[in-house]
Amino acid sequence: MSIQELYNLFCAHPGIITDTRKLMSGSIYWALKGERFDGNDFVQQAIGAGAEFAITDRTEHIGVSEKIIVVEDTLKTLQDLANFHVKQLNIPILAITGTNGKTTTKELTAACLSKKYKVGFTQGNLNNHIGVPLTILSFTKETQIGVVEMGANHQFEIDALCRIAEPGFGLITNIGTAHIEGFGSQEIILKTKTELYRFIHHYGGILFQNADDRVLVQNTGDSVERHSYSQQSGIGLTGTILAENPYTELRILFPIGGKHIDIKTKLIGKYNAYNCLAAATVANYFGVSAEDIKVAIETYTPSNNRSQLHKTEHNTIILDAYNANPTSMSAALETLGGILFSKKAAILGDMLELGEISEIEHEKIFKKALHLNLNALFTVGEIFHKISKNHNVLSFKTTADLTDYLKKHTMTDHLILLKASRGIGLESVVNVL
Numbered sequence: 321m322s323i324q325e326l327y328n329l330f331c332a333h334p335g336i337i338t339d340t341r342k343l344m345s346g347s348i349y350w351a352l353k354g355e356r357f358d359g360n361d362f363v364q365q366a367i368g369a370g371a372e373f374a375i376t377d378r379t380e381h382i383g384v385s386e387k388i389i390v391v392e393d394t395l396k397t398l399q400d401l402a403n404f405h406v407k408q409l410n411i412p413i414l415a416i417t418g419t420n421g422k423t424t425t426k427e428l429t430a431a432c433l434s435k436k437y438k439v440g441f442t443q444g445n446l447n448n449h450i451g452v453p454l455t456i457l458s459f460t461k462e463t464q465i466g467v468v469e470m471g472a473n474h475q476f477e478i479d480a481l482c483r484i485a486e487p488g489f490g491l492i493t494n495i496g497t498a499h500i501e502g503f504g505s506q507e508i509i510l511k512t513k514t515e516l517y518r519f520i521h522h523y524g525g526i527l528f529q530n531a532d533d534r535v536l537v538q539n540t541g542d543s544v545e546r547h548s549y550s551q552q553s554g555i556g557l558t559g560t561i562l563a564e565n566p567y568t569e570l571r572i573l574f575p576i577g578g579k580h581i582d583i584k585t586k587l588i589g590k591y592n593a594y595n596c597l598a599a600a601t602v603a604n605y606f607g608v609s610a611e612d613i614k615v616a617i618e619t620y621t622p623s624n625n626r627s628q629l630h631k632t633e634h635n636t637i638i639l640d641a642y643n644a645n646p647t648s649m650s651a652a653l654e655t656l657g658g659i660l661f662s663k664k665a666a667i668l669g670d671m672l673e674l675g676e677i678s679e680i681e682h683e684k685i686f687k688k689a690l691h692l693n694l695n696a697l698f699t700v701g702e703i704f705h706k707i708s709k710n711h712n713v714l715s716f717k718t719t720a721d722l723t724d725y726l727k728k729h730t731m732t733d734h735l736i737l738l739k740a741s742r743g744i745g746l747e748s749v750v751n752v753l
Contacts, residue, residue, distance in 0.1 A: 326389075327404050330401060338350050338454070340366050347372060349363070349374040398454075415516055417491075420496055424587070425595040426467055429599040432613050432617065433602070436612065445624075495536070529548050531550040588655060627639075635734045637738060637753055640739045664694050665698070665735070678703060700716050
């Protein structure tokens with residue numbers, strides 16, 4: 321079956337589902353292979369559960385039912401269908417990538433643009449070779465702008481995602497140290513993230529860029545059109561941090577007309593100022609008013625364990641346990657250090673997928689935490705446990721061990737930072753704090 325024929329089916333039945341547990345009547349079930357499952361095993365079940373069609377690449381399904389369509393490779397076909405769809409929509413597509421802040425920037429940008437447009441954007445963290453095509457296929461004929469988050473842990477992944485989404489606009493939040501295990505080196509991380517810049521440059525698109533980030537500026541082609549934001553250089557849209565209490569308050573000065581707005585965000589950490597400035601720059605380019613940008617940013621509330629402030633019966637918690645790498649861990653500690661609070665503590669969990677540099681980077685973070693003169697410091701995970709064993713801190717190999725300790729030793733009246741890679745599961749500790 322050709323892509324055009326598949327597209328006709330998709331237009332008639334636009335709901336694409338890859339998990340039989342989420343099937344809706346009339347949707348198309350798309351069988352994909354994962355690390356722990358093979359969706360092809362559930363094709364018959366999907367049809368029985370009400371799927372209008374099922375797409376599979378298992379030849380034994382040929383001729384079984386008119387509702388079962390066999391293709392050569394279901395993943396590639398899904399990506400090809402998404403690319404075909406985005407060509408038919410012919411709308412502005414903004415791609416956002418970066419080591420830290422890409423999800424928050426994506427959500428802030430979508431919130432700002434939604435004040436004027438019907439926006440389609442990446443839901444949650446669907447930013448990989450499967451998530452990007454599913455995101456694009458969620459866009460409808462009513463969608464006016466698409467905001468697509470792109471993640472990577474290997475070279476050439478961003479380029480591949482760009483060829484699916486064909487963005488005319490690009491934004492890299494920053495390039496830090498993460499997923500070294502997959503990339504192999506910091507140099508390859510730089511090359512991979514800037515694949516977005518090279519794609520935009522080649523096809524004559526437009527970039528939104530942090531003018532204060534020397535690495536980003538130095539890796540931009542001279543001839544590419546760019547719209548900048550900064551806190552220092554005064555280039556383009558400029559932001560000034562007014563306060564951190566602990567939420568970040570900003571003053572944004574727009575490049576045309578000298579208009580400014582003051583924003584009281586629900587975001588913790590000065591690093592989020594750049595995420596707000598990025599979103600405001602994109603929205604300003606697309607004609608969203610300063611007043612609407614203010615409302616969108618002020619009403620945005622972080623979720624999914626990303627810089628969330630929790631007030632429990634006993635303590636105030638900064639929950640930032642969705643992900644962690646040396647760059648984000650360092651920024652989180654700096655934020656904690658800058659907040660005025662009578663008693664402060666940090667619970668730090670291992671940063672995963674750092675490969676050969678893992679122990680060195682954990683040592684740097686551990687020393688930084690020690691220099692904050694916190695009232696309490698806890699570490700969780702095998703790597704931090706190894707590093708901290710010769711110091712007077714409480715260290716646990718697992719989150720379960722930490723939880724057991726905290727149940728017996730109640731903490732009160734502390735501001736506590738919880739920061740770790742998602743695999744540590746540190747968010748579960750909130751219940752005992």
